Amino acid sequence: MSEMLNDPEFRQLLGHLGLLWKGYRRVRKGVKKRVRRHMRALGCPDVTSYLQKLDEQEEVRLECDRLMTVPISRFFRDRMLWEMVEQEILPQLLKKYSAGIRVWSAGCASGEEVYSLKIVWERLGGSPRRQRDLEVTATDMNPINLQRAKAGVYPASSLKEVPEQVKAQYFVSQGGSGLHRIRSFLKRGIIWKKHNLLSDPPPRSCFHMIFLRNNLLTYYQDKLKREALGRVLGCLCKDGVLIVGSHEVLPLGTHQLLPLGSLPYVYQKRF
Template sequence: MEYGRETVIRLTEYEFEEIVQYFRANYGINLQKKKVLVECRMAKELERLKVPSFAEYLRLLRRDRTGDVAAGMVNQLTTNYTYFLREPAHFSLLEQKIYPELFPRKYGPCQIWCAGCATGEECYTLAMSLCDYRESSGMAVNARILATDISEEVLKRAEKGIYPKKEKERLPVSWQEKYCVDMDAGHFCVEEYLKYHIRFLKHNLLAPLPEKQQFDVIFCRNVMIYFDKTVREQLVRRLEDCLKEGGYLFTGHAELLSREETRLEQVYPAVYRKVRTSE
């Protein structure tokens, strides 16, 4: 193997199955049909660690006590595709229906969890929508956003809040003017004040949050599509338990939950509400 060149090392079926099982057991993500993806993406990781084969890589993974080898695998194999104002109907719903319900009765801060935040576009879109609602309604909007992801690499990018300038075009012009700052010919950054109420945290959705919290709104969109049925059921139960009574869970439109999968009540497309015990 020549390091520094694009080289794809082939996986044996046994090696591939070991990676599939490791990833499923530790992160809940199903790679069963993605052998070519694993080979291509892991080429960089084998080069970084200067190991000549997957057999040697797996030996490193088994012996690793620092978590560095596993973190590198996560950074390479997790899919972090996202963009600003994705599935915009959900943000319209927040501003027109859910924010007006939440804020008149909220004395403390509204707690929002953006689970699987990837590079941060979703949590910043949420912050923009909250600022916009505060301005348009005149309400005292106090909200805190917890943004979590399993990958340290994408969390670092999210915290910086710097994006290619073409991504800004997905936002309304008024939002571009208020919440985005051009940096150079190719990049912009989000306004610093959008970060004030966002906390970024590395977190594996298979595990409980390190601090017991309950949320008024949970965004877990386009995450469950990577999980198999058993893991998905476990995640839904955990999300239900993390919701306050009357709180809302948003999923992706390709992740609709059946009545058998959740105790929550579907109230809008891909939006579920935790029924109050008094209802």
């Protein structure tokens, strides 16, 4: 058995899982190695026997789903988006919802997106916020990601877009290790949950803002995209804000959403 799957084998696996070749083409090497190790551990000599295991054993399928994820996360990824969140989106939501704001980070990876939002919230501070609550529900299908997110310890590479002043105010350097720990007060008001966008119901109803930047719209075939996106939109409030990845495109027929502002991946739900 070779160290990783060849491309025809990998395409066979992708088709079985409802995933797109074009989404994985540039990142397939590492994913193929992980899957091959999983096959070896299960004693599967070929893809056909592996697919049979996936269909017969739920825990094997869940582990394969985890191995297929390609998290891309760092603090303040896409600077223009975070400027819009701080200067436009959150202030507008604060004017409309006096009781507080509920946000869902769907596919939160290791938590960088969640803590970026918390930092922006703290920076707003003072009278515009008036001590109103920010409740963040952060979900991911990978429990290892959730453990890392809860710990809140990150390498310098995750902070490369964080200004030094912000880094000094919201992180604690871990000596000579090169690691940085998020300050504990930023962890308040975050609900961490294991959740699969393709199969689990939304964690609650009526979110005011949802981050869906987890590559769901990049990797999955149209049928699965539509089903998952439908569940996501079902728990977004009217006039709520949906943010997807900067290179992602919504499936055709997503009539509930209108573009919001100048960034083509920020939308507002109209009904």
